[in-house]
Amino acid sequence: xxxxxxxxxxxxxxxxxxxxxxxxxxxxxxxxxxxxxxxxxxxxxxxxxxxxxxxxxxxxxxxxxxxxxxxxxxxxxxxxxxxxxxxxxxxxxxxxxxxxxxxxxxxxxxxxxxxxxxxxxxxxxxxxxxxxxxxxxxxxxxxxxxxxxxxxxxxxxxxxxxxxxxxxxxxxxxxxxxxxxxxxxxxxxxxxxxxxxxxxxxxxxxxxxxxxxxxxxxxxxxxxxxxxxxxxxxxxxxxxxxxxxxxxxxxxxxxxxxxxxxxxxxxxxxxxxxxxxxxxxxxxxxxxxxxxxxxxxxxxxxxxxxxxxxxxxxxxxxxx
Amino acid sequence: xxxxxxxxxxxxxxxxxxxxxxxxxxxxxxxxxxxxxxxxxxxxxxxxxxxxxxxxxxxxxxxxxxxxxxxxxxxxxxxxxxxxxxxxxxxxxxxxxxxxxxxxxxxxxxxxxxxxxxxxxxxxxxxxxxxxxxxxxxxxxxxxxxxxxxxxxxxxxxxxxxxxxxxxxxxxxxxxxxxxxxxxxxxxxxxxxxxxxxxxxxxxxxxxxxxxxxxxxxxxxxxxxxxxxxxxxxxxxxxxxxxxxxxx
Ligand SMILES: Cc1cc2nc3c(=O)[nH]c(=O)nc-3n(C[C@H](O)[C@H](O)[C@H](O)COP(=O)(O)OP(=O)(O)OC[C@H]3O[C@@H](n4cnc5c(N)ncnc54)[C@H](O)[C@@H]3O)c2cc1C
Numbered sequence: 001x002x003x004x005x006x007x008x009x010x011x012x013x014x015x016x017x018x019x020x021x022x023x024x025x026x027x028x029x030x031x032x033x034x035x036x037x038x039x040x041x042x043x044x045x046x047x048x049x050x051x052x053x054x055x056x057x058x059x060x061x062x063x064x065x066x067x068x069x070x071x072x073x074x075x076x077x078x079x080x081x082x083x084x085x086x087x088x089x090x091x092x093x094x095x096x097x098x099x100x101x102x103x104x105x106x107x108x109x110x111x112x113x114x115x116x117x118x119x120x121x122x123x124x125x126x127x128x129x130x131x132x133x134x135x136x137x138x139x140x141x142x143x144x145x146x147x148x149x150x151x152x153x154x155x156x157x158x159x160x161x162x163x164x165x166x167x168x169x170x171x172x173x174x175x176x177x178x179x180x181x182x183x184x185x186x187x188x189x190x191x192x193x194x195x196x197x198x199x200x201x202x203x204x205x206x207x208x209x210x211x212x213x214x215x216x217x218x219x220x221x222x223x224x225x226x227x228x229x230x231x232x233x234x235x236x237x238x239x240x241x242x243x244x245x246x247x248x249x250x251x252x253x254x255x256x257x258x259x260x261x262x263x264x265x266x267x268x269x270x271x272x273x274x275x276x277x278x279x280x281x282x283x284x285x286x287x288x289x290x291x292x293x294x295x296x297x298x299x300x301x302x303x304x305x306x307x308x309x310x311x312x313x314x315x316x317x318x319x320x
Numbered sequence: 321x322x323x324x325x326x327x328x329x330x331x332x333x334x335x336x337x338x339x340x341x342x343x344x345x346x347x348x349x350x351x352x353x354x355x356x357x358x359x360x361x362x363x364x365x366x367x368x369x370x371x372x373x374x375x376x377x378x379x380x381x382x383x384x385x386x387x388x389x390x391x392x393x394x395x396x397x398x399x400x401x402x403x404x405x406x407x408x409x410x411x412x413x414x415x416x417x418x419x420x421x422x423x424x425x426x427x428x429x430x431x432x433x434x435x436x437x438x439x440x441x442x443x444x445x446x447x448x449x450x451x452x453x454x455x456x457x458x459x460x461x462x463x464x465x466x467x468x469x470x471x472x473x474x475x476x477x478x479x480x481x482x483x484x485x486x487x488x489x490x491x492x493x494x495x496x497x498x499x500x501x502x503x504x505x506x507x508x509x510x511x512x513x514x515x516x517x518x519x520x521x522x523x524x525x526x527x528x529x530x531x532x533x534x535x536x537x538x539x540x541x542x543x544x545x546x547x548x549x550x551x552x553x554x555x556x557x558x559x560x561x562x563x564x565x566x567x568x
Contacts, residue, residue, distance in 0.1 A: 095476065095477055096477075101447075105448065106448050109531075111413065133438075134441060137540070138537065139537055139538075140534070142532065143531070144531055179487050181484065182482060182483070183483040185481075188479055195478050223568065231501075241462065247333055248357045248496065255567045256567040273540070277567050290548075293546045294565065295548075295557060295560055296546045296549065297548070297549050297550075297551050
């Protein structure tokens with residue numbers, strides 16, 4: 001028996017969500033009294049995994065896997081799970097993770113719970129707590145099958161240090177055929193993405209127009225944050241759809257979410273509520289966002305934001 | 321071109337989320353149900369293929385009879401016919417199994433679904449369907465064009481976009497971008513009248529043992545009051561974020 005984590009990487013480096021999934025995997029392995037096995041694809045230096053409780057690393061190196069296709073990766077996880085006799089398979093909630101985890105469940109005939117936010121509350125019946133109704137509620141789900149697949153919600157379990165000395169085994173999986181071809185990839189380099197960000201700075205219709213986003217970007221840069229927006233802002237074409245957060249956009253579960261000129265409609269809050277700390281800046285003291293926020297400033301974003309940027313720059317340089 | 325659009329029947333986004341029977345069941349009392357917003361993007365793109373490329377569009381839902389008004393709404397928007405698989409949609413794996421049965425016998429070129437439904441947020445139906453049938457699959461789709469037997473697809477990735485090509489048949493998990501918000505359609509009177517006459521076929525479910533069971537629900541704890549900071553005292557905000565919240 002074992003617990004298997006697929007540790008997703010990008011350009012040979014583990015994403016933070018991969019280390020979180022590893023921490024979570026260690027906890028589940030302890031609960032089940034078994035070992036943690038971590039699968040990596042095209043990562044040369046896997047030492048980062050040692051800090052989070054990994055006992056065995058299965059390392060796959062194959063240039064054909066540069067453009068990870070969900071089906072092919074899902075099948076590799078399937079092969080490793082069978083080989084390692086894994087009873088629980090844990091996959092993070094990155095864009096890739098959420099596409100391939102359900103496939104792994106089908107291949108292994110396993111029950112699958114997505115958006116899981118805590119260690120199993122019980123291992124028999126195997127019960128996990130997951131987010132539902134866009135974080136307006138939680139659901140306790142029992143997974144009935146012998147093999148179980150868990151999709152771990154981002155920033156829910158955190159990183160838990162647990163030094164180990166992992167052994168590494170190389171593995172050459174067979175690769176499924178796929179007739180999906182990649183024609184081009186258009187990726188912004190050097191920009192923090194909403195899904196990776198610890199801090200997200202978000203602007204709403206209160207910012208009046210796309211020409212005013214300079215200050216949002218500057219604030220984000222000072223904080224090392226990603227930029228986001230409310231739905232109407234992306235519908236109006238002020239910002240790209242990829243920045244739309246909320247119930248019908250991206251979910252945000254960062255450590256800090258800063259809302260500028262956003263009223264706090266139920267659909268917006270549903271998607272951002274699982275951020276740990278929320279700050280709102282709004283001219284209207286009655287805006288519903290104040291009920292959901294931890295810290296609020298009643299004020300004009302056009303005055304508050306530039307001041308905040310200056311003060312944060314000073315703070316950062318004195319705390320560097 | 322034959323298109324199947326998977327339609328999930330979900331509470332309207334403004335619904336109060338409450339539970340009954342010892343927090344084991346969603347309280348649908350007074351709740352208005354709608355086409356899942358992500359599925360609505362998929363349906364709207366399907367209508368475009370119908371009008372510009374002569375596609376036929378079938379909509380499908382796995383659910384009991386209460387979901388029929390939602391299917392009728394999809395017919396009123398312009399789908400040609402509807403299928404309801406008569407079963408309680410207990411979990412995503414069950415739904416995918418049921419859809420797979422219909423797809424196997426239906427000869428569809430494209431199966432469009434939303435990337436997730438906004439009630440249980442499982443985000444698993446289209447990819448499970450693809451895995452069961454071994455069809456080509458692209459998730460987080462923000463653009464789809466079809467010519468002859470091949471599709472060009474834009475897929476959102478973390479930090480950008482990928483353009484892919486794939487042969488049909490193809491399964492898509494769609495989101496906004498597939499169409500724009502302004503393209504969404506509200507059924508008109510004529511559409512609603514016509515929808516009443518369009519075929520809605522009910523098929524029985526195949527057996528599939530539940531892989532997961534919902535045990536209970538819980539609501540988030542009410543959070544404490546918001547600490548207000550004066551707009552002229554932003555140093556305090558920085559200090560709170562640093563010392564109290566420890567997030568900067
Ligand atoms: C089916 C459905 C799904 C939806 N999904 C989403 C979703 O996923 N995400 C989402 O965001 N919305 C969603 N919405 C839309 C949502 O209902 C709101 O309309 C939207 O969130 C409002 O955006 P906003 O706060 O930017 O704009 P508004 O509601 O117009 O708010 C602007 C705010 O800015 C403040 N303001 C004005 N000037 C200033 C200034 N100078 N400085 C500071 N503050 C200022 C105002 O007081 C106001 O509170 C959805 C709606 C529906 C029907």
